[in-house]
Amino acid sequence: MAEKKKGFMSRLFGGKSHDPVDEPTYDKARDPDASPNPAIPEGKAPDLGRGGDRERAAANAEEDSEAGDARFLNQVPEEEGGVADEDEEPRQTTPAEEKRAPAPEAERPPAPQTPEEPPRKRGFFGRLTEGLSRTSTKLTTGVTDIFTKKKLDEDTLEELEDLLLSADLGTGPTEEVVGRLRRERVGQDVTDEEVKAILAEVVADTLRPLEKPLAVNPSHAPHVILVVGVNGAGKTTTIGKLASKMKAEGHSVLLAAGDTFRAAAIEQLAVWGERANVPVLTKPNGADAAGLAYEAIEKARTEGHDVVLIDTAGRLQNRSELMDELGKIVRVIKKLAPEAPHDTLLVLDATVGQNAISQASAFTEIAGVTGLVMTKLDGTARGGILVALGDKFELPIHYIGVGEGIDDLRPFDAGEFARALTADV
Numbered sequence: 001m002a003e004k005k006k007g008f009m010s011r012l013f014g015g016k017s018h019d020p021v022d023e024p025t026y027d028k029a030r031d032p033d034a035s036p037n038p039a040i041p042e043g044k045a046p047d048l049g050r051g052g053d054r055e056r057a058a059a060n061a062e063e064d065s066e067a068g069d070a071r072f073l074n075q076v077p078e079e080e081g082g083v084a085d086e087d088e089e090p091r092q093t094t095p096a097e098e099k100r101a102p103a104p105e106a107e108r109p110p111a112p113q114t115p116e117e118p119p120r121k122r123g124f125f126g127r128l129t130e131g132l133s134r135t136s137t138k139l140t141t142g143v144t145d146i147f148t149k150k151k152l153d154e155d156t157l158e159e160l161e162d163l164l165l166s167a168d169l170g171t172g173p174t175e176e177v178v179g180r181l182r183r184e185r186v187g188q189d190v191t192d193e194e195v196k197a198i199l200a201e202v203v204a205d206t207l208r209p210l211e212k213p214l215a216v217n218p219s220h221a222p223h224v225i226l227v228v229g230v231n232g233a234g235k236t237t238t239i240g241k242l243a244s245k246m247k248a249e250g251h252s253v254l255l256a257a258g259d260t261f262r263a264a265a266i267e268q269l270a271v272w273g274e275r276a277n278v279p280v281l282t283k284p285n286g287a288d289a290a291g292l293a294y295e296a297i298e299k300a301r302t303e304g305h306d307v308v309l310i311d312t313a314g315r316l317q318n319r320s321e322l323m324d325e326l327g328k329i330v331r332v333i334k335k336l337a338p339e340a341p342h343d344t345l346l347v348l349d350a351t352v353g354q355n356a357i358s359q360a361s362a363f364t365e366i367a368g369v370t371g372l373v374m375t376k377l378d379g380t381a382r383g384g385i386l387v388a389l390g391d392k393f394e395l396p397i398h399y400i401g402v403g404e405g406i407d408d409l410r411p412f413d414a415g416e417f418a419r420a421l422t423a424d425v
């Protein structure tokens with residue numbers, strides 16, 4: 001757990017020290033080992049009472065006994081709140097409240113003790129490579145094993161196909177790599193380096209059209225960004241990081257704490273707001289999220305904020321009633337601003353592997369997802385799933401995350417990702 005920070009490319013593909021035989025299931029994605037949450041140094045995500053990356057299942061329902069939180073676990077919603085409940089005055093966190101709010105460190109459950117982190121010696125590409133090293137090790141050692149044994153024949157191609165599919169690359173990109181080798185090289189000696197180069201090229205070609213920076217259009221006044229995803233995918237953390245970046249770019253940002261079903265999530269966003277020096281609109285725990293979103297847009301118009309980032313409660317894609325509620329948030333936003341949300345970001349946790357495909361299908365259908373953010377590419381052997389997602393959905397990939405720190409979220413660069421995915425580390 002006490003992994004040292006390395007460069008971004010380096011973290012993206014994980015370290016050889018990891019056990020490459022992981023293939024975490026969705027449940028394992030909540031395993032603290034899959035997404036470490038050590039004591040958070042300056043610049044890391046506030047994590048109020050989450051105890052790290054874990055499924056907000058029964059344990060969490062006990063921890064946060066608020067009714068709302070349980071709705072997103074095993075219970076059916078009792079009622080849908082109105083759009084703008086007059087009893088629920090939205091409020092912005094005041095400096096006094098912020099002072100009263102316990103520091104994240106104070107609320108966080110005891111975390112594994114980690115030594116002081118050494119200063120980072122590598123940039124984002126190095127961290128990406130390290131983060132993805134579990135995926136890249138699986139791929140590159142697999143390719144080397146196959147292509148040091150024999151000439152290129154159908155059996156070899158079949159082995160390669162199995163390897164790429166088991167690394168979650170998806171059928172399209174896998175067929176492209178195998179097809180190219182079949183057409184151009186059957187019967188010849190082919191080195192593992194050549195195969196890795198072809199693989200990198202196919203990955204980059206697949207994903208390059210999806211590189212698209214998230215652009216705020218101030219003329220939308222405000223530009224509304226809705227952030228959706230399953231429990232624990234990294235929505236709140238991503239919003240906090242985006243708020244800091246946007247503020248630094250000169251935007252006037254308003255955060256809306258629409259995860260009204262988990263008290264700690266509201267506080268978590270308030271801490272991010274304080275850190276980024278941007279206001280956060282909150283309502284009491286359990287309040288109607290659609291009403292909060294509506295009021296956030298009104299407030300942004302009144303106060304002149306040019307971008308509103310709306311957090312939402314995590315919901316499993318197979319819980320239809322919860323997905324319907326997300327649809328309601330979108331409908332309510334449109335009542336006030338028919339073109340909004342201008343961006344609907346689906347935050348996907350890389351460690352869930354193939355489950356990300358069904359998440360993307362469900363959220364796209366219900367919430368009209370316009371772009372992706374993939375978090376937790378650090379320390380998973382399932383980073384290849386981004387290639388499959390890109391190939392299948394052709395949605396812009398705005399950002400990727402390789403850690404909890406603010407610098408660990410970066411605009412997506414297909415070439416960089418492809419190099420990290422096929423790097424020998």
Ligand SMILES: Nc1nc2c(ncn2[C@@H]2O[C@H](COP(=O)(O)OP(=O)(O)OP(=O)(O)O)[C@@H](O)[C@H]2O)c(=O)[nH]1
Nearest residue numbers: 045231232233234235236237314375376401402403
């Ligand atoms: N290792 C790692 N952890 C991350 C990354 N992004 C977010 N996390 C961690 O994942 C955990 C969950 O993040 P949150 O932002 O609270 O997730 P959420 O989607 O808002 O969760 P819910 O409120 O339950 O829906 C936190 O401990 C984050 O610090 C990442 O790129 N890498």
